[in-house]
Amino acid sequence: MSFGSITAPTSAGSWVATGQGLCKRARILQPRAVAVHASSAQQATAIQQRQSAGSPEQHQPSKPAPLQSSPELWHELLGADEDEPFNARARSASDAAVLRRKGHLKEQDFLIEFLLRMHETHTCQEVFQKLDKWIVEHRQDGSRSRLKRMVPTLGCFFTPLRLVEAFQEYDRFFALSRRTYVPPNFAELRHILNIAQVHASAQSLKLCAFDADGTLYADGHHIEHDNQMVSLIVSLMRSGVYVAIVTAAGYPGEADRFEQRIEGLVNAFRRLRLPQVITDRFFVMGGECNYLLRIDASTKQLAFVPDQAWKSPLMMSWSEEAISGLLDSAQLALKQAAGKLCLPVEVIRKPRAVGVVPKQATVYEVLEEVALTVQHQLVDSPLPFCAFNGGQDVFVDIGNKSIGLEALMKHLDVSPPQVLHVGDRFTISGNDKATRDCCCIVWVANPEETGFFIKLLLNDIRAHRAQPYIE
Numbered sequence: 001m002s003f004g005s006i007t008a009p010t011s012a013g014s015w016v017a018t019g020q021g022l023c024k025r026a027r028i029l030q031p032r033a034v035a036v037h038a039s040s041a042q043q044a045t046a047i048q049q050r051q052s053a054g055s056p057e058q059h060q061p062s063k064p065a066p067l068q069s070s071p072e073l074w075h076e077l078l079g080a081d082e083d084e085p086f087n088a089r090a091r092s093a094s095d096a097a098v099l100r101r102k103g104h105l106k107e108q109d110f111l112i113e114f115l116l117r118m119h120e121t122h123t124c125q126e127v128f129q130k131l132d133k134w135i136v137e138h139r140q141d142g143s144r145s146r147l148k149r150m151v152p153t154l155g156c157f158f159t160p161l162r163l164v165e166a167f168q169e170y171d172r173f174f175a176l177s178r179r180t181y182v183p184p185n186f187a188e189l190r191h192i193l194n195i196a197q198v199h200a201s202a203q204s205l206k207l208c209a210f211d212a213d214g215t216l217y218a219d220g221h222h223i224e225h226d227n228q229m230v231s232l233i234v235s236l237m238r239s240g241v242y243v244a245i246v247t248a249a250g251y252p253g254e255a256d257r258f259e260q261r262i263e264g265l266v267n268a269f270r271r272l273r274l275p276q277v278i279t280d281r282f283f284v285m286g287g288e289c290n291y292l293l294r295i296d297a298s299t300k301q302l303a304f305v306p307d308q309a310w311k312s313p314l315m316m317s318w319s320e321e322a323i324s325g326l327l328d329s330a331q332l333a334l335k336q337a338a339g340k341l342c343l344p345v346e347v348i349r350k351p352r353a354v355g356v357v358p359k360q361a362t363v364y365e366v367l368e369e370v371a372l373t374v375q376h377q378l379v380d381s382p383l384p385f386c387a388f389n390g391g392q393d394v395f396v397d398i399g400n401k402s403i404g405l406e407a408l409m410k411h412l413d414v415s416p417p418q419v420l421h422v423g424d425r426f427t428i429s430g431n432d433k434a435t436r437d438c439c440c441i442v443w444v445a446n447p448e449e450t451g452f453f454i455k456l457l458l459n460d461i462r463a464h465r466a467q468p469y470i471e
């Protein structure tokens, strides 16, 4: 179905029909009404008189004004509660929530898109059989592999992946292989890749990093006391895994504000009287890479780790002058990009970040355009930066999550195959994307998926402990 052949003519046709119908009714009804009360001569005179007097009955019906999608209507749609009126049915691309945040661009990955295209000529099983082989080859020589030629932007696979087994695991529940007409969608392939990565990482996992908004809790929320994420994170720490929450949020000098976002978790540490050996496994990385906090042994509260103790020499070399210069350029680029799109915004400036927040409801694609425009304009910046679409705002942060995670990995003496980062924003404008350069990743769409994959991970860790791996 194309827009030109079906939608437009149907829509235009209905407008023409409505207009003709109105005209016909006016012409037919008018003489009938006159005939009841007057002769044809009187009728002609009366009509003439009414025409000259400008009687409303004799006005030719004017052409209907074109229907306008008024700003009020759009704001009403964009502001609609996510549960209404779309509750209790499968969501579609016209849903308010989709329009507001989860536009098509949120599902964007060159490897998954390549796999989707393969399904035009292969079964799902065949796709993953080939991918299994190609990944083995790619891990041996990442620059000359067949997979690299077919997906040129592909990075590293830090662990082997058993994708056929992951597909079969997913297939047992969702009967993917029994579908005749509907190939797997983007999210289904993402789930299969995630399952394979969790199984591969569980055996040697030392550090599990989590994005915060959209991954551990819904955007703009925080970890509450009864949040199931609390027990899952504590279980990971008890199993000997370091846990780091790596977030764009940055509150320089204000450890209490960081703690507010994860209050339920830190309270649980105190309530459960977790020994220091376990709370020492917990970190918060803020401002992408600019602040590191951990639980203070005496106060049991979050406290900043001094920069000298963990930052790389490169990070320590960033001068305040260079940082403010980059933020000035970023602020100008953000305002210009928003202005070009007629989007009124409020500017938020912080010591290591600058962002714009729309003053009115908008769509994901507009914020995406702003983020990508700024990325391109700052491409020659002397400092690393992260210009990203936060879903409800666009920010430019100094550094990125990869730089922060690499510094933490060095601090904890762990290597890329031992690290897993769970996040929800891996598209070209997402602030989790950079972590692909330094560790394994799991891509989730919401906190519920995060909970699912942590449970899978914990099951695997327990299974490996019960049955130690023998080489």
Ligand SMILES: [Mg+2]
Pocket (backbone or CB within 6 Å): 211, 212, 213, 214, 215, 423, 424, 425
């Ligand atoms: Mg996020």
